[in-house]
Amino acid sequence: MWWVRVILLLLLPFSFLFWKVTCSSSYEHDCALSSCGKISKISYPFRLKDDPIHCGNSKYELSCENNVTTLYLYSTKYNVRSINYNNFTIRLVDPGVQEMNCSSLPRHSLSRSNFCDTYDYHNKFCNDPYHAVSYKERMFSAGTGSHELLFEHIVYLSCTNQVTSNSNYVITSPCLNRHSKSKGNYIYAIVGDLTAEDFQVGCHVKLVTPTSLSGLQRNDLSYDAIHKALVYGFEVSWLHLSCKNLCLDLAPCFFNASSNDPELQCNINPHCYTFMGYWSSGDCGLWSQLTSYAKGMNFYLLNFLFWTKFF
Template sequence: MAAGRVLPFAISLFFVFLVVGFFSVVCSAKDDHPNKCAPSSCGIIPNISYPFRLNNDPDNCGDQRYNLSCENNRTVLYFYSGKYYVQAINYDNYTIRVVDANLREGDCSSMPRYSLAVYNFRSPYPYNFCQRTKKRIGKFDVLDCIELSKPVIFMSCETQVNSPLYVDTSPCTNLMSSLSGHVFVKIGHLNASDMRDLCRIDLTVATSWPGANDTNITYVDIHKELVYGFELSWLQGKSRDYSWRSTCYIDSDTGKAACGSNSMLHEADR
């Protein structure tokens, strides 16, 4: 090769290696980001790690959408103007369990302060009441949404109601200080046919207590369910680590989280 051509070739080759090296560093930094910071801890939550972070962690730690705070040695999640104590974070199934901060164990007169329903959780909100799960139906991979929590509905009625669907809260008389009339609780979704005359919905909350039993249950039992808290999925936030065209889900065959192109998946509820 002529001497006059060697220098331009060498310079071009140098820039190729420089660009490739730059992108290699960028990709590596992105992949290492979740492990860049040591886990934090607060109270009963010992391993607060990516995507979660405490609000006093360095800015490069975790994802700002999953910000938590540590108050009086309790891990706190604020969302929809509500305050919730974090009871557990499961990094295997991408769930977080929280409880309304106004509830007190063993005191059935304490009731949730913040109303929360399924319609509050709309994409692109980082939490969801249901967990996307992929299963195979025929030739297609179908996404289903498995409900993690069930609603608990507080209603006040002008007259007494005799219905197996309505649980009387009267043993916990202090409830009457915040709700007027006869106060009842309905567990599960409320159909129009379930609504009684002269009754109104005051509050909708949730529970994920695995030992729940909807038959022969008292309000004291329901209060224990509420104190247990409810689960939310944070799996959909994982999609952001890939692209807006991807959807993340739990594979029903492996039990592990995966992400795939929206064009290759079919929504079960479409």
């Protein structure tokens, strides 16, 4: 009968929604842990190139090169130091940095300006696989709450003259300057964002690189400490992907880091955007939205039956 077809059509979004959740979940459980070198537990969303095609997310594919786990970020290769599945971060280091060689430098510049979430961290249209911001006790889908930058910058400057009037300039001698003095240049490093007052006459930026090593104080630094920060590397986050998988873009999402057992949660938001395309007040969770959808479809169906019967 025609009304049966109408009901089946109305139920179609539900079947697609639960098929998506069930299939993705079963695929994850079918995949064994991968390993490469010091990274022994590689699991969703990550995958190695040789893993079964249904395992992991292709945007989070890692490589195993000479027994070293590597990741390509903005077309640049980085070595993977660790993966933290508890706070949704992965720690990377530029392969140009050598632990026992203080004259080694990153091969490429990288800063927060490369990441689409840096200046608008609740932008739903930011589709980069990795973000430079972490969200703690924050509504990921809303514009409220707190956020945390995952790394700070180390800025290298090449100067034609020695800088003695700014304590933020850390001399890199003897590690780097032994190569540059013959050219009449002095290499300095500054931890943190470069401000206008930091610029000195005859200096220009040579390299910008990130680090997530905590405890770096601008006014009390040696270049040995800065090199250790390079060796430690920097963290980026895939929290936004986990939020999308958990809440399906139907409810606000945040990382509750203050609880005894930190976890990712879908939360109630007084104003949220439903998948039916309108703003709603009250509970924006999945069950609430499905109930709202069912009520709405029931209303439209009854109206349709009424008008087709009497007119």
